[in-house]
Amino acid sequence: MSTIREAFADEPAFLPYLAVGDPDAEASVEYIEALERGGADVIELGLPFSEPIAEGPTIQSAVVRSLEGGMTPTKFFETVSRLTVDVPLVCMTYYNLIYRFGEEGGPKPFVERAAAVGIEGLVVPDLPAEEADPLREACDTYGLDLVFIVAPTTRGERLERIMDRVSGYVYVQARLGVTGARADVSTRTTESLDRLAEWDVPKAVGFGIKTGEHAREVIAAGADGVIVGSALVDLIAEGHNDGDSTAEVADRLEAKARELKGGALEGAGIEAEVEAENGGEPGARPERK
Amino acid sequence: MSERASKPDEERNADPGSGSASTAGDDGERPGTYGEYGGQYVPEALMPAIEELDDVYERYVLENDEGFMDDFEARIRDFGGRPTPLQHAEQLSERYDFEVYLKREDLLHGGAHKLNNALGQCLLAKYMDKERIVAETGAGQHGTATAMAAAHLGLDCEIYMGERDIRRQRPNVFRMRLNGAQVNPVEAGRGTLKEAISETMRDWATTVEDTHYVIGSVVGPHPFPAMVRDFHRVIAEEIREQSIEKFDALPTSVVACAGGGSNTMGAFAAFTDSEDSAVGLVAVEAGGSSLSVDEDRGVAPNSASLSTGSEGVLHGARTKLLQDGYGQIMESHSISSGLDYAGVGPELANLVDTGRVRAVAVDDDRALEGFHRLSQEEGIIPALETAHAIAWLDEADSAEVGERVVLNVSGRGDKDLESALEETAKRDLDIAPDMHVFDAQAMTDSDEVAETNGQDVNEGAQ
Numbered sequence: 220m221s222t223i224r225e226a227f228a229d230e231p232a233f234l235p236y237l238a239v240g241d242p243d244a245e246a247s248v249e250y251i252e253a254l255e256r257g258g259a260d261v262i263e264l265g266l267p268f269s270e271p272i273a274e275g276p277t278i279q280s281a282v283v284r285s286l287e288g289g290m291t292p293t294k295f296f297e298t299v300s301r302l303t304v305d306v307p308l309v310c311m312t313y314y315n316l317i318y319r320f321g322e323e324g325g326p327k328p329f330v331e332r333a334a335a336v337g338i339e340g341l342v343v344p345d346l347p348a349e350e351a352d353p354l355r356e357a358c359d360t361y362g363l364d365l366v367f368i369v370a371p372t373t374r375g376e377r378l379e380r381i382m383d384r385v386s387g388y389v390y391v392q393a394r395l396g397v398t399g400a401r402a403d404v405s406t407r408t409t410e411s412l413d414r415l416a417e418w419d420v421p422k423a424v425g426f427g428i429k430t431g432e433h434a435r436e437v438i439a440a441g442a443d444g445v446i447v448g449s450a451l452v453d454l455i456a457e458g459h460n461d462g463d464s465t466a467e468v469a470d471r472l473e474a475k476a477r478e479l480k481g482g483a484l485e486g487a488g489i490e491a492e493v494e495a496e497n498g499g500e501p502g503a504r505p506e507r508k
Numbered sequence: 509m510s511e512r513a514s515k516p517d518e519e520r521n522a523d524p525g526s527g528s529a530s531t532a533g534d535d536g537e538r539p540g541t542y543g544e545y546g547g548q549y550v551p552e553a554l555m556p557a558i559e560e561l562d563d564v565y566e567r568y569v570l571e572n573d574e575g576f577m578d579d580f581e582a583r584i585r586d587f588g589g590r591p592t593p594l595q596h597a598e599q600l601s602e603r604y605d606f607e608v609y610l611k612r613e614d615l616l617h618g619g620a621h622k623l624n625n626a627l628g629q630c631l632l633a634k635y636m637d638k639e640r641i642v643a644e645t646g647a648g649q650h651g652t653a654t655a656m657a658a659a660h661l662g663l664d665c666e667i668y669m670g671e672r673d674i675r676r677q678r679p680n681v682f683r684m685r686l687n688g689a690q691v692n693p694v695e696a697g698r699g700t701l702k703e704a705i706s707e708t709m710r711d712w713a714t715t716v717e718d719t720h721y722v723i724g725s726v727v728g729p730h731p732f733p734a735m736v737r738d739f740h741r742v743i744a745e746e747i748r749e750q751s752i753e754k755f756d757a758l759p760t761s762v763v764a765c766a767g768g769g770s771n772t773m774g775a776f777a778a779f780t781d782s783e784d785s786a787v788g789l790v791a792v793e794a795g796g797s798s799l800s801v802d803e804d805r806g807v808a809p810n811s812a813s814l815s816t817g818s819e820g821v822l823h824g825a826r827t828k829l830l831q832d833g834y835g836q837i838m839e840s841h842s843i844s845s846g847l848d849y850a851g852v853g854p855e856l857a858n859l860v861d862t863g864r865v866r867a868v869a870v871d872d873d874r875a876l877e878g879f880h881r882l883s884q885e886e887g888i889i890p891a892l893e894t895a896h897a898i899a900w901l902d903e904a905d906s907a908e909v910g911e912r913v914v915l916n917v918s919g920r921g922d923k924d925l926e927s928a929l930e931e932t933a934k935r936d937l938d939i940a941p942d943m944h945v946f947d948a949q950a951m952t953d954s955d956e957v958a959e960t961n962g963q964d965v966n967e968g969a970q
């Protein structure tokens with residue numbers, strides 16, 4: 220079993236996302252460590268692309284900050300190779316950066332390099348199953364999982380086509396549209412989870428999850444994990460705008476991670492562990508029943 | 509190691525090739541690919557809509573189901589004003605040692621070729637029972653055409669337009685508003701066509717169930733490049749017929765400007781078969797201020813993706829792109845908003861690779877000369893996009909283009925008058941009219957300001 224799949228084995232998983240290099244690589248390293256301390260089971264590392272068509276305003280701005288700070292695929296891999304965290308890492312990026320990496324053309328050099336720096340899976344939001352075989356092959360060669368997104372509109376034959384290719388986990392898109400934190404959890408999540416119920420693959424729900432309460436609802440509806448991006452990226456952006464230190468922002472990320480992981484555990488009827496060092500932080504604890 | 513998803517009660521076939529069989533063509537190639545180019549690189553949320561579109565494209569457009577194409581042809585005639593004339597350009601023919609014929613798409617309703625596609629897709633949306641239209645626009649011509657077609661067919665319409673282009677193309681923004689469309693400014697990046705397409709795709713990913721995306725050129729995921737070409741094919745079919753009527757032969761060359769390439773593919777579509785290989789096809793791109801690129805700043809001061817681009821994936825298709833060494837898309841530039849794009853249609857990219865179409869580039873300065881030349885010599889003020897094709901005639905070698913050149917006048921220049929005024933004033937062009945009268949106007953304005961302020965403008969300058 221891949222380490223990514225294992226991350227879902229015992230309890231609901233929490234999968235935070237951030238754009239590496241937002242606002243710079245050093246800060247990202249600290250943020251990633253903070254997310255691990257806060258209970259991350261898998262971390263999705265965004266490699267910024269200039270045309271992020273699946274992203275809402277929050278992550279678009281993070282991508283701009285990162286690119287303006289000089290982030291490139293090479294620097295991304297350097298940064299990842301320095302990480303000492305003990306959770307599986309998934310790279311989320313757009314196909315052109317994968318396709319163009321290295322001299323020979325095609326996805327292989329990118330996947331080889333990703334594997335070399337310890338990345339264990341890829342998510343590529345602009346690569347539907349129809350176009351994915353070259354990347355699937357490269358991932359098989361280097362032992363990476365390839366995660367696919369299942370949308371509320373995905374049914375029938377399309378679902379089968381995705382299931383023929385997915386490994387690691389399925390990214391269940393909670394609603395139509397682009398990424399971004401929302402005020403509520405869509406009812407379409409439940410419908411999607413129902414359609415996927417017969418498949419033996421972890422189901423992680425993303426797009427719009429913002430609070431521990433959302434995480435609880437999604438897990439209670441049958442998901443195996445929750446993916447949270449914009450709500451965390453918002454904390455980074457606010458800290459950046461207010462001139463707060465990296466350590467302050469990292470603390471907030473850790474607390475938010477605890478809230479989300481706690482909500483996820485609660486959704487499965489598991490009580491969150493009480494972490495002594497985090498006492499008193501507002502919003503840090505999931506609400507107890 | 510990675511293991512695939514499986515249904516516990518059923519042995520799944522893990523062969524990665526097996527699932528795609530239903531979309532493979534007879535020759536084993538996926539439909540919508542042109543050599544190396546094309547494909548469908550879009551978020552999964554859009555794929556079901558794209559599959560549906562592929563299906564209705566085949567039924568309605570290719571097979572004329574429910575008389576769709578008859579309906580389209582009647583409307584593009586009565587509402588659009590087709591056929592457009594093929595006009596002999598007498599002064600230009602005297603100037604060059606070949607005959608020049610102008611395909612007058614500028615006379616189509618709305619003032620550009622764009623209506624062919626906009627009306628076709630809006631009508632298709634109607635047949636698909638979609639209530640809402642979204643579209644991107646660069647020069648505002650596609651937005652204008654879409655707003656008109658949507659009003660004509662009673663559809664709701666929202667247009668995304670880069671804020672920079674909104675400033676460059678103000679009259680078109682007002683036209684869209686007059687036709688009842690909402691215009692949404694896009695502030696990302698340089699605020700041009702690339703950002704407008706990305707933002708429209710985001711809208712569509714949210715609203716796909718009741719909305720159709722009327723893409724404005726032969727770009728994007730399959731079936732868009734093929735479908736947009738087919739709605740514009742009428743340009744080439746008329747050129748063919750009118751040429752035989754007028755000079756009893758096919759043109760020796762067809763010349764068109766290329767941004768995404770819709771007027772280009774439209775003008776070429778009836779000549780790409782091998783039996784017409786004697787008809788030369790020339791795509792004229794925007795050379796901007798220079799064909800070089802600034803990799804560090806991620807800026808290409810041109811939009812010449814056919815001439816200088818490399819293969820990559822953007823906005824749903826694999827094609828030729830302006831990109832840096834890592835595959836980040838560059839900010840493009842052109843004096844004309846409609847050509848200001850870092851990509852190009854996949855079929856056109858392939859026709860250039862196979863040598864069927866010749867790609868050339870014309871820079872901003874010469875395009876502006878072309879703008880003035882057609883205005884002065886033929887009494888037709890062209891769009892700045894078209895002006896690139898006109899300017900290229902100046903360097904066309906008659907041994908190469910032959911004796912009868914058809915130039916596609918993709919649009920008229922009314923939308924560009926403000927830009928043309930500004931850009932002409934910046935340059936010292938022999939061909940330009942005397943701009944003195946505008947300078948005098950500017951001076952009078954500043955005199956008035958100085959007077960009302962009660963002081964001499966020069967006073968503080970010591």
Ligand SMILES: Cc1ncc(COP(=O)(O)O)c(C=O)c1O
Binds near residue numbers: 769
């Ligand atoms: C008049 C005119 N010509 C040409 C173009 C370029 O588009 P395409 O390359 O798709 O023909 C535009 C685009 O806005 C246009 O308005």
